[in-house]
Amino acid sequence: MQRTYPARRDRYIAINISASDSNLPEMESNMIAGVLYNLLANASPVPHLSALEIHPTHIRCHSFRESCIPRFHSLPELQDTTPRDLALATWIGCPAKEAASFFLEGDSCLEVAVGMAILDSLLPVPGWALPGEPFQLCAHLAERMRTVSIGDFPEARRWARSGWNVKFPELFPHPDSLDWAYCQKALAHAELVFITGLTLINGSFAEVIRRTPRARFRVLLGPCVPCSPALLDAGIHMVASSIPETEGVMAHMNLCSLPFVQALDRLQKTPASTSAWAVPL
Secondary structure, three states: OEEEEOOOOOOOEEEEOOOOOOOOOOOOOOOOOOHHHHHHHOOOOOOEOOEEEEOOOEEEEEOOOEEEEEOOOOOOOOEOOOOOOOOHHHHOOOEHHHHHHHHHOOOEHHHHHHHHHHHHHOOOOOOOOEEOOHHHHHHHHHOOOOEEEEOOOHHHHHHHHOOOOEEOEEOOOOOOOEEHHHOHHHHHOOOEEEEEOOHHHHOOHHHHHHOOOOOOEEEEEOOOOOOOHHHHHOOOOEEEEEEEEEOOEEEEEEEEOHHHHHHHHHHHOOOOOOOHHHOOO
């Protein structure tokens, strides 16, 4: 069975909506290549989109579960203008997997944000997810390790002001940040790496993994990070996602590899003055 959905501008896309077919439509760009494509390809084709709301600051939707992510702006190769032909009502009742693939292929920040929200709504939260604020969970590691924060996180900035060894590579650096193009040494020697979920969208995720070969632990975090254990097979040791709990309240849920959990447990029992190299991680 074929259904043609309203397309952006002059483009239309015919999607096979058979619930037993997990294939995605052929993509016209590389926006959902790599990790995001794998997450989407392995998502269940069964859930249908039952709610989709765009608010001034966030996007909320529901398929398998509810999801809520903030709207983002000023990403390379994506427009900040709001498309006029999203036709959101057309997607209600349609397979959420195909709606996600459609919006992730958009040319605007808003379309891609909608796609990310729908993708996240397709992913069940594993029962072994660890609750807790990710920076609090990782403080014992950051206190001892050479740390890089790819993303301007306030808690990481506080650590740096406290004298901890934290560097901030950025595509558009501030005076107290490192230029992404000239920070090979800091990245190559980093032991703990915090990575913003926006790297999944702007295409830099694989490059971050490649440029941090000595990282003992990489933490992928941010409100747009999909809650998927598959990311633990992509060079990540902790996936820190935000899940709607009640109206206006988000809960931190973290998917951690076993070595990461074991390291946290060991360091919590170790005096802060002990060098990281003396702790068997």
